[in-house]
Amino acid sequence: MIRKNSEYPLQPPRERGTGRAFAFALVMHALLGFFLYHGIQWQNSTPEGAEAELWTEVPDTAIPRPVPPPVPVPAAPAPPVRDEQADIALQEKKRQQQEAAREAQLAEQQRQQKLQAQQEAEAKRQQQLAAEQAAQLAAQKAAAAKQKQQQQQADKQKQQQLAEQQKQQQLKEQQLKEQQQEQQKQAEAEAQKKADAQKAAKAKAQADAAAQAKKLDAERRARLAQMQGLATGGTGSTTSDGLGKSGTGSGSGGTAASPGFNDKVQRRVHPNVIWSGPTEGLATEISVRCAPSGTILSAAIKRSSGNPEWDAAALRAVRQSDPLPQDTDGKTPASFTIRMVPAG
CATH class of the missing domain: 1.20.5 (Single alpha-helices involved in coiled-coils or other helix-helix interfaces)
Structure with missing residues (x-):
């Protein structure tokens, strides 16, 4: 049987039948010794001696008294005869x-x-x-x-x-x-x-509008002065006709505007309106006086909306629309009213 070694955990398998083989070998050796012992003792045993009695025939005579036989002396054992x-x-x-x-x-x-x-x-x-x-x-x-x-x-x-x-x-x-x-x-x-820039442009536009208004006002005054000079140096009929035409375009001595003229003015003025405030309930009427060519001579608030800022924006839009469109007869009425309402 192999002794275990701690360095090698794996051990060879134990062979089967080893103990049985050793036991069988011991039994065979015992039997062999037994037969050898008895065989040698049988061959060395001393042979036993043999005894024999010799008798002779006695003649028929008187019967003598029997003589007791001599006591046999045991013979010495003969030395074994060895073969x-x-x-x-x-x-x-x-x-x-x-x-x-x-x-x-x-x-x-x-x-x-x-x-x-x-x-x-x-x-x-x-x-x-x-x-x-x-x-x-x-x-x-x-x-x-x-x-x-x-x-x-x-x-x-x-x-x-x-x-x-x-x-x-x-x-x-x-x-x-x-x-x-x-x-x-x-x-x-x-x-x-x-x-x-928009603010500057707006301020510039306002300044331009103010300058234009001043210019138009100056032109209007100049024309009025010219017209007054002409009226002073001319005839009465001519003066009456000129004042009539330059007074009210829809009054006495003037020409009435066609039904579509108001739409033309609205289409011309409304694109120039700049307004970002409230629109509900605002309506402004602006009175405008123009030359026959459409040049604005004057523009003023006729009826306010109650909102000064909107009134100013509407008036500025009208002044920036100079010249205004002409009517069907090729002339712009001398005076008319524009009703301005913010686009909603």
Whole structure:
């Protein structure tokens, strides 16, 4: 049986029938010794002696008194007669038996040696197998550790890449946010600039309108002065006709406007209205005096809407519409009223 070794956890399988073989060998040796012992004792036993009585015939005479037979003296045992051939045969047989016993013992020793060699070879093979398994297990552990380390490195690299991507994404978002803020600032600046431009344009338009109104007022005064001069130096009929025409276009001495003239004036004036306030309930009437060519001589609020800002916007729109459209006869009425309502 192989002794256990703590360095090699794997042991060769135990051979079956070893104890039975040893028991059988012991029984055979005991039987062989028994037969050898009894065989030698049988050959060396001393042969027993033989006794014989001799009788002689007695003549027929008077019968004598019987004489008691002499007490036989036991003869000394004769020395055993030894047969040389038997001794030789016995010795030969003994030698053969000893030779057979030695051969059996040698065969048993050889068998035991062979068995031991097989067991040692099996143990060596098991040790080699255990060493190979241990080496394979160590290699597997090393490979697993290496793979784990590579996986950890890959995970770490992946995390670093993910962190870098997140950082780049945050940077892009920051840049995009800054760009949006910059664009918003630019848009606000442009809107402010546009509002300022519109405000300046509105102020300029108001100034232009005021200048135009002053100019028109000056022209009107000049024409009135001219007309007054003409009336003073001319005939009465001519003066009456001129005042009639320049007074009211729809009154005495003037010409009435056609039904579609009001729509023409509205289409001309309303595009110039600039108003972002409330529209409900606002209506302004503006009295306008024009030359036959459509040039506005004067424009004034005839009836207010109650909202001064809207009244100013409506009056400004009328003045910016100079010259006003002409009627079907090719002339603009001398005076008429425009009703202004904000577009809703």
